[in-house]
Amino acid sequence: MGLLKWDGRMLALPNMSKLLATLGLTAGLVAGLTQGANAAELRISIEDFESGGALADVVVEVLLPTELQAVHTLIADYSVDQQQKEFVPNVSVISRGSRVNFPNSDDILHHVYSFSSANVFELPLYGNGQNIDYYEPFEQPGVVELGCNIHDWMLGYIYVAETSLATKTDATGEAVITGIPAGEFQVRIWHPRAVSASEALPHAQIQTLTFTDGEPARLRLALVLERDNRLRRAPDAGRTRYR
């Protein structure tokens, strides 16, 4: 078995490395590969290229060929709450066919919508305790961007994966995917602010890794982030008004 090493620190090289990163070629990865069948594991560690700090809410998905997807599907119900005028969690990862409900834990009205091609929907004005039994189905893989038509700064994301082999990094920038079949597969890395040249899915990068059931594969990555697309929430001096 070969061992591909690409030290993530190489990305710290000024200018040239930043250019490569902008082109979506920033992967610093170490894939540990051993023999085995059907029980591989991927350990992920992702950081912010600029600050070097851990990067949370990065989605990593192992892209299986169509014939393998059926046995790695986990359809479930999820919840994206609205708390203190924010979507909680900000990034959710679900498998296609799953459903999501959008309770409102605030004591004010919200108006949830999505323009994303993966699922266009709208839940007009509702308050605390309403819509708790409504579950929106998500049948098409992709990224669904959520908004609130009253509070424009509210932004949330639902990443609809093709299979259950997807997760997101925690506050330490770490995540683990288990139960990966042995073989060579593409791995998609997505973050709402990641700079990428991908036309198929904005803010996404693709890496190819080989998985076996022995030693876990490891993915270390430093992502270049674009400016925060979240609208400013703080009041404007002289123009205070309902927010």
Place this chain on the structure above:
Amino acid sequence: MQHPAPDLNAPNALKPPALALLTLSSLLLTVPAQANTFADLSVEAGSEHNVSRGFKSGDIYDDEYLHLEGGLGKFLQIRPGHSVVLSISGAAQRYFELSGLDSDSIAAQAAYTHKFGLGAYAPALTLALGLSEERREGRARDRQLHDLTLGVSKRLSPAWSFYAAILHEWSEGTHDNAPASPIVYPWSARNISDDIYDFDQSGFFLSADYTFSNASMLTASYSFTDGYTVSSGLVPNARLANLSSAIAQDPAFGYVHGQYHAAYQLEADSHIYALDWSVVLGTDAALNFGYEYRDIHAVASTRYDGSKLGVTLSWAY
């Protein structure tokens, strides 16, 4: 029996915005909309050049001020895309030297907004009606303001946002016919009005916001008003006296160098340019650094300018 038509120019008569404000507020009490309460508070410290709006160098005063303002309101989302904000506010401004310009005010406003579509980039049209009562030391400057504003806002990107509005304002002095002055003014023979704050004026407002990646925001704005200005100066000032549409003894500046000040009402075009840099302090507070330049062109090529530099801490809940 016929009743005479109401005189909208009579002191304390309700102007159309005030009537509309009352009507709208009454109607909203019957609408089953869920109301969200909000509050905001701001405190500003600043320095103002030519606070007296003087034309002659001897009439120009600079001073520092503190401004405190607070408001409470209800946000009512009536239907998707249709919302109304009802709010009341109070403000107090104190000058360090020119205490005669210290002011207190209360205001009420109703604003209806229609958003054309979903999302942060959908344009919005807002019609706002305002009513305020301003009181200053020396009652000659007390007045009621009614204003009507029609504005449109549009966000182009997370960074860029624009706002444009037209407005009309009705100003009504609430203490006209002030007590007789102890001196005889040179304009007395003209039998000119002393209602210096009685006028209507119209204008427009434009602003552009640019938000940086650290969420600090730069706002550039311009406003134009075709209306009036009230300038203060020592008497006698024959030129201003001849150009003025109303003159009153100005108690704000008192007795200076053996002379009294007068407040002159002049027809004027006002151009106000402003730059504000706003720094985020969490999700509910911001610190704003603002600069404003006033360029006032009054009748007969009479012109003055003024400026203001201030720091504002604002908080919203």
